[in-house]
Amino acid sequence: MNIAAQLEHDEMNFGNGEWFGLIPVDWDRRKLKYVVKILKRVAGFEGPSVLSITQRGIKIKDTESGEGQLAQDYSGYQLVDRGDFAMNHMDLLTGYVDISQFDGVVSPDYRVFRNFSADVSDEYLLLIFQIGYTQKIFFRYGQGVSLLGRWRLPADNFNEFAIPIPPMDQQRKIVTFLKCKVETIDEAVRIKQEQIKLLRERRKILIQQVVTRGLNPNAPMKDSGIDWIGQIPAHWEVVPILAVGEVIDPNPSHRNPEYVDDGFPFISTQEFRPGAAVELNTPRRVSRKTVEEQEERCRFTDGSLVFSRKGTIGAVRVLPAGIRLGILDSLCVINPNRRIDPTYMFWTLSSDYLSAQYGPTLRGAALPQLSVGRVRSLKIILPPKAEQLSLIEHLVFQTSTIDRAISIKEDQITALKEYKTTLINAAVTGKIKVIQGGS
Known part of the structure; x- marks a missing residue:
């Protein structure tokens, strides 16, 4: 059976300023309070399974391994039966919704509801709810403080939220059509993500090869004397970082930086961009005093590096x-x-051979860290200064080629995801007509 979609329905109406705009004349428009019923069944016990709602659907928590954040008291948890809808209505930015495949209990902060309309299929309804999150449709009906990531959908707004409802046979066609299309798109995305993973691994291997072996495959080699380095070109050295640079703690007294609304950029690893770039349009800004204190201590120069x-x-x-x-x-x-x-x-410093030295020296269970002294003692492989320039040129050219290939595939993934979003929206709001024909 071939499933396809034509450009549009013959006649459209029912605009009414709703999020979905015009819909076909044979479709209905209905508020959720006439389609679903919110359930509030307090379990009073842990139940058969503790469930959580993720962006990959409803999952069973592994309570024995301590996965995630487990509750101290389950007395307020809600019952969820297989086939119930559950949504994280307290977080419209990163939350999600799904139909549960399990019997269990969920946090009292979630919303559990059931479809009681004979003329609306669960699968079609789930499509509506999921685009409510992925396309931030629910967001405009929410309340809270978005800058703090607290944006929720109150029960009254939920009940008053209107959805388009096509005839049941059209719902089935839409669900089947989108299932086929989405599976194809998701598989294309998965393949490109795997290709990006391989390209990044190739990039790491390239860097490792160049900074430990150089470019001359016939160069005489010698044992570095260190197991995790192995052989290196005979005219290269193994030295601690301290031998080739000054390593400085920018804040040895652990004074807090002085944050201001309109100040200087403040850099952490959050501002590290792919390649060697650093984002300077930072959300955190610091005062001139903080910058001057660090400048005096760190003596920044052209070529200063920061190492996490x-x-x-x-x-x-x-x-x-x-x-x-x-x-x-x-x-x-x-x-x-x-x-x-x-x-x-x-x-x-970007190569894998350096990271092989971290393991035995990391301190801190919650936040692993190296002391500044340990950073100074990390061993690096040092070619002669004149040879470094040719190695740089080779690495810049080769990694740029790989980076361009990665960027192209990332753009393709973005385009595929945008197409998927547009396609689902168009199908469930009647902007395209799903047809079924052929054999």
């Missing part, structure tokens, strides 16, 4: 030249000396 020693260990960037900024104390500053080019230092 807390949380995301080993992320590294070259700071943009001529820009005054402050940095979080999870970063340390590295000012290279004349033995190493700053750009080459960026590449070698």
